[in-house]
Structure formats: structure tokens, C-alpha cells
Amino acid sequence: MxxxxxxxxxxxxxxxxxxxHKQIEVFPFPERLVLPLIQHTGAPLEPIVKKGDAVKRGQKIADVDAFVTAPLHASCSGKISSIEEWFHPVRGKCLAIVLENDGSSEEERRxxxxxxxxxxxxxxxxxxxxxxxxxxxxxxxxxxxxxxxxxxxxxxxxxxxxxxxxxxxxxxxxxxxxxxxxxxxxxxxxxxxxxxxxxxxxxxxxxxxxxxxxxxxxxxxxxxxxxxxxxxxxxxxxxxxxxxxxxxxxxxxxxxxxxxxxxxxxxxxxxxxxxxxxxxxGLPLIDRVITVSGDAIAQPKNLKVPIGSLLEDIIPFCGGVREPLKKVVMGGPMMGIAQVSLSVPVIKGTSGFLFFQSVWEKKEYPCIRCARCVNSCPMNLIPSWLARLSEFEAFEEAKAARALDCIECGACAYQCPAGIPLVQLIKLAKSEIIRSSRKGGD
Ligand code: SF4
Ligand code: SF4
The missing domain is CATH 3.40.50.11540 (NADH-ubiquinone oxidoreductase 51kDa subunit)
Structure with missing residues (x-):
């Protein structure tokens, strides 16, 4: 080929x-779904429902008057029980619409x-x-x-x-x-x-x-x-x-x-x-397919889940966790995000949850200038140099060395024999460069 x-x-x-080889299984509607108002790139949404409202599966529940945004819909029929701060798999916490499933099959197919x-x-x-x-x-x-x-x-x-x-x-x-x-x-x-x-x-x-x-x-x-x-x-x-x-x-x-x-x-x-x-x-984006895998989940699966399903409800459907559970990641192991709570919901961008019994702990040593990070970088950057600039808070120099082109893929850190946290250091430089350019624009 x-x-x-x-x-x-x-x-x-x-x-x-x-x-x-595992066929997609359908995860049954849980009792409660949590739908964060930020789960896309662009303007955050505003709720167009309030506590106590009854909604149908597929009904729009949040939108905003902006071009770069995407409205949110109820993933099951039920009642809005609250609009409150909730755990978010990427942002830590954000405002979310909490929906109690009423068990009916009422739908809005528009x-x-x-x-x-x-x-x-x-x-x-x-x-x-x-x-x-x-x-x-x-x-x-x-x-x-x-x-x-x-x-x-x-x-x-x-x-x-x-x-x-x-x-x-x-x-x-x-x-x-x-x-x-x-x-x-x-x-x-x-x-x-x-x-x-x-x-x-x-x-x-x-x-x-x-x-x-x-x-x-x-x-x-x-x-x-x-x-x-x-x-x-x-x-x-x-x-x-x-x-x-x-x-x-x-x-x-x-x-x-x-x-x-x-x-x-x-x-x-x-x-x-x-x-x-x-x-x-005729139904909007209210479900997606995720992979649940890793050595700390009893029954790894591919699952079709309603958006808003909580990880704590998905775990028992996958046979529970195998102790010791050391790390949970949303997404893949290279670019995924470690989770701090099992109460996080599946959002539109959730491709999977991985459960691990051990964490990859690399002891950090000084750079040996082997250039493995350089050879693996798909953006043609010099990760060791960018990381060094970040350590010394030389953010202007990091900008000139194209830090903003880093796609945070982690290939450099994966290859580094010295265990240097290259991606974290480059991420830090990127956020400082963006912060100072915003300040300059104010
Ligand atoms: S994380 Fe950034 S610097 Fe490292 S390999 Fe990927 S693109 Fe290159
Ligand atoms: S891979 Fe690690 S040790 Fe090798 S040059 Fe890059 S930062 Fe240095």
C-alpha cells in the first residue's frame, strides 16, 4: 500500500x-445530565431556559448572538433542575445547565x-x-x-x-x-x-x-x-x-x-x-461516540453517549475501575487532559476517557543535546531552545523562535531522554506571549 x-x-x-474490535454500545440515558455553557471554540453561551422548565430531547437550551459559537441542545427530555458552576473536563469549572431525565421519549426533531x-x-x-x-x-x-x-x-x-x-x-x-x-x-x-x-x-x-x-x-x-x-x-x-x-x-x-x-x-x-x-x-448534536480504555477500567468499550453524561455514571457501565486508579485523562494520552474529578461531563469535544493504574514519571536530568526533540517536532521547531527560553522568562525571544507555532502535540517530550517537561514549558511561554500581546492591545 x-x-x-x-x-x-x-x-x-x-x-x-x-x-x-469492540462494536459501539449505546450508553442508556442517565438520571442526570450536565451541559456546560462552554464546550466549543468561540463565544460562551447564555441559557435560554430557567430552573424548573420542562424540555424535550433536541430542544435548544442555550445560544448567543455571535458568529463564532454553536448553540446547545437538551440531550434528553426532562426538567432543568439548576444552572450552576460544575466541573468541566478542560476548564476546571464553568456554568452548566443541569437536566434531570424524566424518562419520557419526547423529542424535538426540527x-x-x-x-x-x-x-x-x-x-x-x-x-x-x-x-x-x-x-x-x-x-x-x-x-x-x-x-x-x-x-x-x-x-x-x-x-x-x-x-x-x-x-x-x-x-x-x-x-x-x-x-x-x-x-x-x-x-x-x-x-x-x-x-x-x-x-x-x-x-x-x-x-x-x-x-x-x-x-x-x-x-x-x-x-x-x-x-x-x-x-x-x-x-x-x-x-x-x-x-x-x-x-x-x-x-x-x-x-x-x-x-x-x-x-x-x-x-x-x-x-x-x-x-x-x-x-x-432531524436531531441536533446531542450524542457522540467515545472510547473508554486504559488498564484501570474493567471493561474497555466504544460507547454512544448523550452529551452531558457524567464520567461517574459511565464508569459502572464499563464494569468499574481497577485499583489502584492513578490517573484519568480526557482524550488521548499524548494531548489529553488529566482530570481532577469523576463528576466531569462528556462535552462535544470528548473523544474518550482513559484510566491508568500507573503514571509515567520521568526523573528530570539536564539536557544532553541529543536533538531527539528537534527531529521529532512536526512543526520544525527547536523544543529544547524554546523550553530554555521559557525557563529564563525570555518570552519575547521565545516568540521570535516561533513558540506560538507549537501545536502542543507532546512528540518532543515523548522522545526526550532527560525527562524535561518541554510541553509544559512551551505552553507557559505561549500563554505569557498571548497575555502580553492582549495587554499591549488594551
Ligand atoms: S509539542 Fe510543540 S515543540 Fe513539541 S514536538 Fe509538538 S509542536 Fe514541536
Ligand atoms: S530531547 Fe531532551 S535531552 Fe535531547 S536535546 Fe531535546 S531537550 Fe535536550
Missing amino acids: KTKTFPGGVHPPTYKEITA NPLPISEIENQQPQFLREWLREGGMVGLGGAAFPTHVKVSPPAGKNIEFLIINGAECEPYLTCDQRLMLEEISKIGIGLRILARASGASRVLVGIEDNKPEVIARWEEFSPHLPLPVEIVPLKTKYPQGSEKHLIRAILNREVPSGGLPLDVGVVVNNVQTTWAIGRMAEE
Whole structure:
């Protein structure tokens, strides 16, 4: 199989065999769902419901008058019991709508789309339809999809890339969706192509998923538009937008720029699935598929869960934890976020939860100048130098050395034999650079 790739990157063990063969199971509606008002990139939402209100599954419960945002919908029918500060898997805590499930099956299906008419819809209509459905990127960044497919004046989108790389170790939810629900992904892909105006569609998949590549090869000729399947070398961080574009099209997104700047829009395979599902079923983005894995969970699974489900309710459905439970991470082990509470909810950007019986503790030594971090950096940075500048609080120099281009993939720290916390130091430099540029702009 001829594969494409990008320079740099690393090859951590994938651990995908734990769940890759496990069919998606449906997690039953829990008694309570918690829906944070911030779970996307852009303007925070404001509730349009109040304590005591009865809501139906699919009903809009929060929105704000802004372009870069995405409304929030009730993931089950029930009663709003409170709007209060709650644990958030990324932000620590934030305001959330707490919804008590009433056990009824009342639904509000406002958004079905005639599948045979997709290619006749106006792009602007489809963009508004995506916004109304609360659609955001489900690969982790949760960027509103309607914004992604709206090129600014003077810019055209030439290529739509569907990101099926799923390069983070352990995670297999996208892999299972491509095997089990490819027809919905096909519908979503048609909607994204029409909404963005892209004339070419490509699907990138790592070569450690040969059965998925075969499924796409079999399925894509049945679509009403040409779709190219591109096998990619299995390498981390192949799923990063910039590296997918580099590998597939050999185009470089400029420093500080967006895929749009090189005529490309990238959408994760699960986002594409959710769009297809919204078209078929008329329900907005209220469920997603996650992977629950790691050596400290008794029954690793791929699960379809209502957004807002609490981790403490998901754990018993997966057979409970195996002690000692040392670490819980939301997302993959390379870029995921360690959790401080089991009361965190699944948000739109949650690709999985990993449970570990041990933590990777590296003793820190002085840099031996081996350049492994440099060779592994997919952004062509000098991580050891950036970390050093950060340690000495030389943030202006770090800015000049392109600290802001760091995508925080962790490849450098993974390779460093001296155990230097390279990513934390670079993150610190980035936040200081951003803070001082905001101050300068005030
Ligand atoms: S410097 Fe940033 S982009 Fe480069 S390997 Fe390290 S974390 Fe990844
Ligand atoms: S990998 Fe670690 S030890 Fe080697 S040059 Fe980079 S920072 Fe120094």
C-alpha cells in the first residue's frame, strides 16, 4: 500500500487492540445530565431556559448572538433542575445547565434534510442549518463547523479533507464509526462539500486500519461525487490538521494561518457522521461516540453517549475501575487532559476517557543535546531552545523562535531522554506571549 506522510513525528505504541474490535454500545440515558455553557471554540453561551422548565430531547437550551459559537441542545427530555458552576473536563469549572431525565421519549426533531436534495441546497442555507444544529468539530478542538465552511470574501475552498487518521493511542471511536456507520458519514461528507464549495474530497486514513481503508474503497464509488481515499503512514500526530494537509496535498499552512489560507477545510470523521445523522434523523448534536480504555477500567468499550453524561455514571457501565486508579485523562494520552474529578461531563469535544493504574514519571536530568526533540517536532521547531527560553522568562525571544507555532502535540517530550517537561514549558511561554500581546492591545 502506497502511503503519504509528513516530516518529523513519533511512533508511540497504539494500544488500539484493546477496543478496535469492540462494536459501539449505546450508553442508556442517565438520571442526570450536565451541559456546560462552554464546550466549543468561540463565544460562551447564555441559557435560554430557567430552573424548573420542562424540555424535550433536541430542544435548544442555550445560544448567543455571535458568529463564532454553536448553540446547545437538551440531550434528553426532562426538567432543568439548576444552572450552576460544575466541573468541566478542560476548564476546571464553568456554568452548566443541569437536566434531570424524566424518562419520557419526547423529542424535538426540527432539522431533517431531504438526502436526495443535498446537492441542490444553497451553501448559505446549509451553513445556517449546521449552526442551528450546534455542530462543532468533534476531534477535540470543537471549532464551530458553520464557521469552518464559510470562506471569507476573496478566499475559496478547493479541497475538503475528511480526517479519519485517529492518530492518538487507545482511541478507536472514529475507527468503529467508519466500519459501522459509513453511510451516515457519506451523507455528512456530501453536506460539507456542498456547504464549503469544495470541488475535491479526500479521506485520510492511517495504514494501521486496513479494514477501514477497504470499507471506504468499497463504499465511495456509490457516492454521487468523486471521493479519493488516501492511506497515510501510521505516525503521531498525523491527525493534526496541518500535518494531514502537508501529507495529503504537500501544502504548508502558513505560521499563524488556517487551512483556509491554502484552500482547504478539514473535518473530523465523527463530525461528518454527526452531520449525516442530523440530516437523517432531524436531531441536533446531542450524542457522540467515545472510547473508554486504559488498564484501570474493567471493561474497555466504544460507547454512544448523550452529551452531558457524567464520567461517574459511565464508569459502572464499563464494569468499574481497577485499583489502584492513578490517573484519568480526557482524550488521548499524548494531548489529553488529566482530570481532577469523576463528576466531569462528556462535552462535544470528548473523544474518550482513559484510566491508568500507573503514571509515567520521568526523573528530570539536564539536557544532553541529543536533538531527539528537534527531529521529532512536526512543526520544525527547536523544543529544547524554546523550553530554555521559557525557563529564563525570555518570552519575547521565545516568540521570535516561533513558540506560538507549537501545536502542543507532546512528540518532543515523548522522545526526550532527560525527562524535561518541554510541553509544559512551551505552553507557559505561549500563554505569557498571548497575555502580553492582549495587554499591549488594551
Ligand atoms: S515543540 Fe510543540 S509542536 Fe514541536 S514536538 Fe513539541 S509539542 Fe509538538
Ligand atoms: S530531547 Fe531532551 S535531552 Fe535531547 S536535546 Fe531535546 S531537550 Fe535536550
